[in-house]
Amino acid sequence: MIKYPLLTKGATIGVTAPSSGVPIELHDILKLAIKRMENKGHTVLCGDTVWTQNKAKSAPAKQRAEEFNKMMEDENVSILIPPWGGELLIEMLEYVNYETMKEKWILGYSDTSALLLAITLKTGLATANGTNLVDLRGEYSDPTTAKWQAVLSTHVGEKVIQTSSEKYQKEWQHTNPSSCIFHLTEQTYWRTASTKSVIVEGRLLGGCIDIIRHLIGTPYGDVRTFSKERLNQGPILWYFENCELSTTDLRRTLVQMKLAGWFENCSGVMFGRSNANQTVENYTIEDVYKELSNELQIPVIYDIDCGHLPPQITFVNGAYAEVIIEDGKGTVTQYFN
Template sequence: MIYPTWDKSANIGVTAPSSGVSPELHDMMKLAIRRMEEKGFSLTVGPTVWTQHKAKSAPASTRANEFNEMMADDRIGLIFPPWGGELLIEMLENVRFEDIRPKWILGYSDLSVLLLAVTLTTGIATAHGTNLIDLRGDYSDETSAKWQAALSTRQGESVTQYSSPLYQKEWTHDTPSPCVFHLQEPTEWRVVGNRAVTMQGRVLAGCIDVVRHLIGTPYGDVQRFRRQFAHDEPIVWVLENCEISTVDLRRSLVQMKLAGWFDDCSGILFGRSSANRPVDGYTVEDVYEELSEELRIPIVYDIDCGHVPPQMTFVNGAYAEIEVAEGKGTVKQTFLP
């Protein structure tokens, strides 16, 4: 594994490999940029950030070219898109994976397609965490703010994160506050079987709605990643659901299992989701229980990851040691080669 190095003095490249920001939301994006500059960061903002047409910021080749250019720019140490979207997968065939340099890429949702593809293909760590536009507040909660500590960790060092005390149940953009998130609901990490669990292994994370489409492509070879970059160590999966029903979630997880993505998996963490809609009485808890029984591994859910904030920063490729008990979780990630 290769871990990028970054510090606050490095430039941040802002590009939109999935969705850009439509004109009516430009003020929100400008505020996020201003907040980052007030905190001492310098940013290079690409044209794709300011455009949005037919569910994408720009044509696939345009998005890929801007990403490739920022990856080649020695001044830029972090690629930090505004947010996710829908159609990032279109640009993968135009990404110059052979030329990718070790620099951080940070985000979640549709961006996790790019994050996972880069790590699986190149062995370069990427970071599944907050989006740039969610940092537009006067300050961030402790969980979300941990992205800086995670990205500043050096090879051989560790970063430890703890489950949040509170989470945001619903998005309320119409009631802005000094902290973007309205954290009011008590956080409880739940475990299938209601017991204390531990798990260890290399982290792979993503939004299941979109990363499932990497199966069978040159960018989704999990077993090659384990052999070539992860010393055949077990995998800890961190997955979150944006908008699929429980039966679609089940179909996706079975597909991942049949594709070998869960071979030598030591455990799975699932983020909180408002999309886990039951179908004919089939609940998300049923999904988790069936998967745990089939794979014979611990499964933890309602963790700090994904579209129900706040979220931890999970580093694809890092070695994780995870402990969960009595509704609380600890995640230690060590940047092992």
């Protein structure tokens, strides 16, 4: 059984940095994001880790975990949104109090996805892979990004529908500020590795594949037990985003996941857009997708709205989803049951 938190109007947002904090020269962008949330009626509670960054992390692992645990156990905090991802979140996973955390949303992506997936697998608590806090500092959000609030406000027993974006951002332009943060210039087109149209459904699990692959073989990546105890061996629909892996490294990772049993009961796999998908010795990313589809005999969907080429659909780990792809457009319906 999956446990779904509920985001309510005016909810208190806890901001902690389980991976990277914000260096002093960028404090202004975090303060602006906080102000935007407060203008929308939220109270924002910031931890100490948010304002510091040294040696590729906000603070030592135990300190990060202690602050995270405190916010997860604080009944006044309804949702946790880290400022962004980073590099070394995995260091603090062993210090998280999984048994005592309250039911509340955690929203983020990139390095944060290791924490999100670990919590869902170990506790059955739904977690949300989507925007981070600093990307909510704009005067407004594009329709895809803005949907995070509607998704996290969905009641148990209800469903929420999201559609593919119209355009996406090809590259970051930090020296050219935009009123919605992103520069959405490229036409979005969701693709499939086999047939032109696809309908697939299953329980969503996923995140940044560079990061969550390191959970394989640990107590925080026990997909088999989660599938047996929480899903009754029901279908799993994976979503991944590749930040930095070459096509050959991605292939190695997918084979490792298969050998570790992560693709047992898998109904489909989705991949976000990525600038990392560079060809290696004539081995293309399309080859990777087609091989996976053929080996597992499942649909593979790619170039979806997920990852470091925004905007992002909010995918809820643990939610039951139906995904429809037709003519390059995608519809994602998530059921909170």
